[in-house]
Amino acid sequence: MARFLIVALVALAMAGCASNVVTDYNSAAVFDNYSSWAFAPVSDNSAFVSLDGNRVRNAIERELNGKAMSKVDAEKADLLVSWRIVEEDRLEQSGVGLGLGFGTGNFGWGLAAPPPVREVKEGKLVVELVDRSSEQVVWRAASRRYLNEDQSPEKRTKLVNEVVAEMFSKYPPGRD
Template sequence: MARVLMVVLITLAMTGCASKVVTDYNSSVVFGNYSSWAFAPDAGSASFISLDGNRVRKAVEREFTRKAMRKVDVPEADLLVNWRIVEQERLEQSGLGLGFGFGTGNFGWGLSTPPPVREVTEGKLVVELADQSSEEVVWRAASRRYLNESQSPETRRKLIDEVVAEMFKKYPPGLEGK
């Protein structure tokens, strides 16, 4: 029993330490050469900016300001920022199944019903930075945490702020923890 408890505690500790975002980047790029940025004309890829879109834009602007990067018009930008919320469907079990059984000795019968299942739509935030001159993505971050339709506006704002802040802790690459 003590071993099982220890394994559970270690697993929980490791899960808590796991990064909530993943990043990728072009290792041949000198990120110190970038000093200005703008949102790509198709950032968010919608005909209008959604409520979450406004939250993402504000969070990205805040993080670039912290990095001392200047926001400029698209033609003058070194980096173009694109972002999107990728929707994913998953099944979620809620509650517990019910069951009963009977038996004697080494033999018994049981009957149970599975817990109710419902389909949940979630959104994963992806942010990409593209070099304006080469039009190639040079840095990408994706969230491992999800937005879902049952979250309150305040919860959504806090989650977006936290995720974007964690993404930009890893920008520019190689400076994490410094």
């Protein structure tokens, strides 16, 4: 019993250390040279920013200001910030499966139905920093946590703030 408890505690501790974001970067980029930033011009035809878009923009702005980087016009910025919420479909089982069985001795019959499955739409946040002069992505972060349609506005705001803060805790790279 004690061995099981120790294994469970170690597994729980390791799960708590797992990162909720994945980052990648251009190892040739000199991140100390970047001191200003701007949001990249939006390429789609929409003139409106969504509710989640406002949440993401506010969180990114807060994090980059905390890195002592100046927000400037896109023409003067060292880095352009591009972000998107990538929609993904996931199947989710909810409820309990049912089963019925009968038999005697070493022989029996059983019948079972799996739990109901439903499709859930989720959004994964991806943030990229682009060197304006070379037009190359120099840093990228993607979330392993998802926004979904069932979350309240407060939970969505909290999740976006947490994810963006964790993303930018790994910027600039190599300073862990």
